[in-house]
Amino acid sequence: MRSARRKRDKIVLDTSIFVNPEVRNDFGNSPTEAIREFLKLARQIPELEFYMPTSIFSELTNFVSLEKIPGELLSVLYQKSPNKHELTCPAIFLYELIEDIRERVNKGLRIAEKAVRSASKEDERQIIHNMRKNYREALRDGIIDSKEDVDLILLAKELNAILVTVDHGAITWAEKLGIRWLFPTKFKEYLLSFIEKK
């Protein structure tokens, strides 16, 4: 297998793989179980290197009991932030982001106006509940909206790695930067394919 090992592929992982039930259930019934199962598979695959941005790792610790995770995890899943002070992104990316946000901001205002107009007719609590949902969908879904998202994309870019996440925003922007990504629901099968070949 030496020739294969020489071109080791890198994988950048998001927390969502271990937290989002749709994908996590492939690995285990809880985030902690899912990580243990991932670890069991990952250490059998020397052809792949696994990375997680530090900010994402820190999110993950909100969901798992760190004392139940073998220290070995750290030798299989590297913590690394992107080199954010040296990396650059294409300016066209900035244009697309600003235009996207501009449209979303306008949409957010329309949602708020509609809520105010219906406020005298319906239950105020229900209106606010619905407005929050619609507003968040309009302003956040399918966009990179946190530094954790930026970390994921830039780390994948820096390492020329494959991104594995459930987040649509991160995938949309990975596409714009020509970053490879996997369907998260196929991630376990992908890992197994390396093991079964042996």
Added chain:
Amino acid sequence: MRSARRKRDKIVLDTSIFVNPEVRNDFGNSPTEAIREFLKLARQIPELEFYMPTSIFSELTNFVSLEKIPGELLSVLYQKSPNKHELTCPAIFLYELIEDIRERVNKGLRIAEKAVRSASKEDERQIIHNMRKNYREALRDGIIDSKEDVDLILLAKELNAILVTVDHGAITWAEKLGIRWLFPTKFKEYLLSFIEKK
């Protein structure tokens, strides 16, 4: 003056210089008059080259009567878009933008919630009017929120030019990219200083 001409400084101009009354009045009582006066000064200053991104120029044509502007303008004020497919911006810029927007989006939602809560007590039209104002301030003031803003900043960066604009968002982000800028209210005096030296 040959030695001075060899290092000609470049200036990138925003529409706001000719439209915003606070600055425009230094040059004339209408955008058209302001441009004619600017042109009169600019052609006496071979030490400076003036640029305007095409998108900004196109905004300007909403305010001025083009037929009243001498064709000479185009030989004094160059139209040029930034090279947006080759330029890059530092990744750290992306982090700051995303964090800034995230906070603004949350603030926008709080404003909308407050408006809904007061909707049963006050005049609906007045509430919507105030909400729009507060929302736009929260989501747009001091941020680059249009492709025209991005054009201004990137063109100044590309040309290593001095940015002249009234837009606080553009100035804030020019600062982050180490772009030189002038207090817009001092722009006429700045131009005159070149002429008076002679």
